[in-house]
Amino acid sequence: MTTSNHGGPTAAVFTNMTDSRDPNAGNGAATDSQWPLWEVFVQPPKGEAHEHAGSLHAVSAEMALQNARDVYARRGEAVSIWVVPSESITASTPEDMGPFFDPGNDKPYRHPQFYKVPRGVRV
Amino acid sequence: MASQSAHQPSSPDDSARVAEFEARIARGESIEPKDWMPERYRKQLTRMMSQHAHSEVVGMLPEGNWITRAPSLRRKASLLAKVQDEAGHGLYIYCGTETLGVDRHELIQQLLNGTAKYSSIFNYPTLTWADIGCIGWFVDGAAIVNQTMLAHASYGPYARAMVRICKEENFHKRQGYEIMATLAAGTPGQRAMAQDAVNRWWWPSLMMFGPHDSESSNSEELTRWGIKRKSNDELRQRFVNLTVAQAKAIDLTLPDPALEYDEATDNWKFGKIDWDEFWRVVKGDGPCNRERLAARRKAHDDGEWVRAAATAHAAKRRAASEAA
Numbered sequence: 056m057t058t059s060n061h062g063g064p065t066a067a068v069f070t071n072m073t074d075s076r077d078p079n080a081g082n083g084a085a086t087d088s089q090w091p092l093w094e095v096f097v098q099p100p101k102g103e104a105h106e107h108a109g110s111l112h113a114v115s116a117e118m119a120l121q122n123a124r125d126v127y128a129r130r131g132e133a134v135s136i137w138v139v140p141s142e143s144i145t146a147s148t149p150e151d152m153g154p155f156f157d158p159g160n161d162k163p164y165r166h167p168q169f170y171k172v173p174r175g176v177r178v
Numbered sequence: 179m180a181s182q183s184a185h186q187p188s189s190p191d192d193s194a195r196v197a198e199f200e201a202r203i204a205r206g207e208s209i210e211p212k213d214w215m216p217e218r219y220r221k222q223l224t225r226m227m228s229q230h231a232h233s234e235v236v237g238m239l240p241e242g243n244w245i246t247r248a249p250s251l252r253r254k255a256s257l258l259a260k261v262q263d264e265a266g267h268g269l270y271i272y273c274g275t276e277t278l279g280v281d282r283h284e285l286i287q288q289l290l291n292g293t294a295k296y297s298s299i300f301n302y303p304t305l306t307w308a309d310i311g312c313i314g315w316f317v318d319g320a321a322i323v324n325q326t327m328l329a330h331a332s333y334g335p336y337a338r339a340m341v342r343i344c345k346e347e348n349f350h351k352r353q354g355y356e357i358m359a360t361l362a363a364g365t366p367g368q369r370a371m372a373q374d375a376v377n378r379w380w381w382p383s384l385m386m387f388g389p390h391d392s393e394s395s396n397s398e399e400l401t402r403w404g405i406k407r408k409s410n411d412e413l414r415q416r417f418v419n420l421t422v423a424q425a426k427a428i429d430l431t432l433p434d435p436a437l438e439y440d441e442a443t444d445n446w447k448f449g450k451i452d453w454d455e456f457w458r459v460v461k462g463d464g465p466c467n468r469e470r471l472a473a474r475r476k477a478h479d480d481g482e483w484v485r486a487a488a489t490a491h492a493a494k495r496r497a498a499s500e501a502a
Contacts, residue, residue, distance in 0.1 A: 089283070090489075092276070108342075109269075109270055109273050109274075109338075109342070110273045110276075111269060111273065112282070114488050114491075114492040115492040115495065115496075118488060125266075126266045126269055126270075129259075129263075129266070130346075148212055149212055149213045149214070
């Protein structure tokens with residue numbers, strides 16, 4: 056689903072969710088567009104992790120969950136759904152890309168390929 | 179560290195950033211909402227994605243008209259499910275558009291007040307049940323060709339919405355083709371009805387891909403930025419090539435005497451499209467432009483009490499849980 060087809064940076068899945076939208080969009084006023092924005096995560100069958108599916112506007116958590124079912128799980132795509140107020144998500148920013156993720160890249164000893172084993176032995 | 183850059187207008191000093199942006203697209207990277215992007219990229223995407231979302235929503239109208247008139251319960255259940263999908267598709271794309279920093283309310287207002295465009299195909303009337311078959315077969319078939327391409331668009335949220343939509347759209351096309359195959363194998367009256375629908379929907383379906391490449395003002399920019407990966411004419415040709423064999427299989431005739439297989443290019447050459455008609459419909463003078471907008475406005479206004487009730491209910495629940 057959402058993360059599988061983008062060829063982008065690791066942080067991309069997190070940057071999808073907040074901040075570039077109107078920060079005042081979640082104040083519960085009368086028209087539909089003013090209803091808070093929720094991010095929807097669905098867990099496909101077969102024990103996979105919840106994945107971001109998209110978003111929707113809803114006036115309450117209950118309505119967000121019902122609408123998420125109607126919109127993102129009409130064909131047995133999910134065994135579980137999470138809805139999260141978009142404004143509750145803290146995301147890394149594109150500017151973080153270098154320094155924030157850098158420490159991971161200079162520690163090759165975290166990968167199994169770093170270690171030598173005698174020829175012919177399966178470890 | 180929060181990114182403010184996304185909303186700053188581009189200035190001439192941005193040329194280095196534009197170069198880096200275009201290099202990212204050339205490397206096949208996905209552009210995500212908080213990434214820096216040229217204002218023009220944001221504008222073009224907002225225009226294109228919101229038109230696409232509007233098309234999904236208005237597209238429910240010609241079909242909704244036939245839900246109560248479907249010839250069997252099986253057909254009725256399929257059509258209901260299809261129209262529900264279209265509403266969902268509208269929602270996916272509106273949400274995708276909102277990641278660009280626009281408010282959905284604003285976009286919907288533009289649709290309702292007639293300043294936004296949507297696909298011209300939905301301004302044609304659905305006169306018979308065969309039109310419902312033709313919409314699934316031609317209109318959704320054309321949409322699949324277009325959306326399969328857009329599933330590789332450079333903007334992540336748009337591409338992901340397209341992947342989701344394409345999975346569902348195949349059912350739409352097949353249910354339409356099945357309707358046509360059934361009618362085409364039916365009584366002489368049913369066959370005639372099917373052929374009449376093909377005659378009326380074929381050319382408008384070819385127009386769905388937009389003007390010729392040479393006349394398409396946005397194409398160059400959309401292609402340079404990886405939003406479109408194929409040109410209008412390429413997509414149109416692919417649709418024609420796919421559809422000719424499908425028509426032949428159910429013995430219906432596409433209404434184009436110039437249709438001819440070209441061995442050199444492996445394409446089906448087709449006749450001239452009536453672009454005057456296309457522009458007339460785009461500019462608001464198609465058979466149903468006014469009717470569609472009026473129906474959409476009425477639906478929006480009629481839904482107001484539901485939105486108000488949901489808001490009031492949620493406020494009451496909140497107050498009750500705070501008091502407890």
